[in-house]
């Protein structure tokens with residue numbers, strides 16, 4: 160069994176709208192609600208803690224979604240700070256050894272099959288696991304003039320997605336160590352890697368996109384509407 164931590168305290172600067180991207184509506188629900196329901200829909204997920212911005216006027220104040228408990232906490236300046244705050248806000252009944260799923264509020268298109276495979280593979284792994292997608296495009300290095308100065312080898316390169324699945328205690332300590340060292344960790348696996356651990360890569364769908372710019376919102380709308388308007392991920 161697992162709990163989820165949903166980092167949802169970002170300002171959405173690259174999205175460039177007054178309303179933070181996690182609160183924009185797609186396919187009948189907010190981006191945040193789709194992302195939350197995508198993890199809560201799994202029978203082995205017991206509840207969620209959502210890290211929101213201080214004084215977030217858009218936070219709906221949910222106490223339960225889909226019959227499962229939803230807690231909230233105040234996030235921090237960086238995503239890692241928000242995730243750590245979420246871990247610390249988990250119920251005391253979620254002990255150190257229990258699995259925690261960290262899933263971006265900005266990833267509403269998580270497919271149930273990907274979540275099921277992550278929970279199965281990660282739950283059997285000593286370290287934990289993350290959804291990721293193999294790089295399938297040629298990668299270019301840009302020069303100062305905006306021109307290609309070379310091609311990067313892409314063999315064995317993967318794009319990290321979320322959810323990422325780690326045990327509460329180990330992830331908490333890894334994030335605390337990274338933040339204390341002033342290390343910029345952009346995902347949970349990176350914090351674990353800093354501790355010398357090797358999380359399992361679980362291949363996920365390319366359409367598990369992170370809403371970052373307005374164009375992503377249109378694509379998320381298309382994907383989610385195609386799965387049934389306003390329903391959880393079928």
Ligand SMILES: Nc1ccn([C@@H]2O[C@H](COP(=O)(O)OP(=O)(O)OP(=O)(O)O)[C@@H](O)[C@H]2O)c(=O)n1
Nearest residue numbers: 166167168169170171172173236237241264265
């Ligand atoms: N201090 C932060 C920064 C980000 N996030 C969350 O982490 C996820 C991924 O971050 P990103 O896509 O970078 O969101 P923003 O930081 O809002 O976007 P930007 O970098 O464009 O401002 C999002 O669900 C975002 O809400 C968070 O909880 N706390």
Ligand SMILES: C[C@](O)(CO)[C@H](O)COP(=O)(O)O
Nearest residue numbers: 238263319320321345346369
């Ligand atoms: C966690 C993440 O979504 C994995 O790809 C990504 O690192 C978030 O990065 P962002 O810059 O906070 O969007």
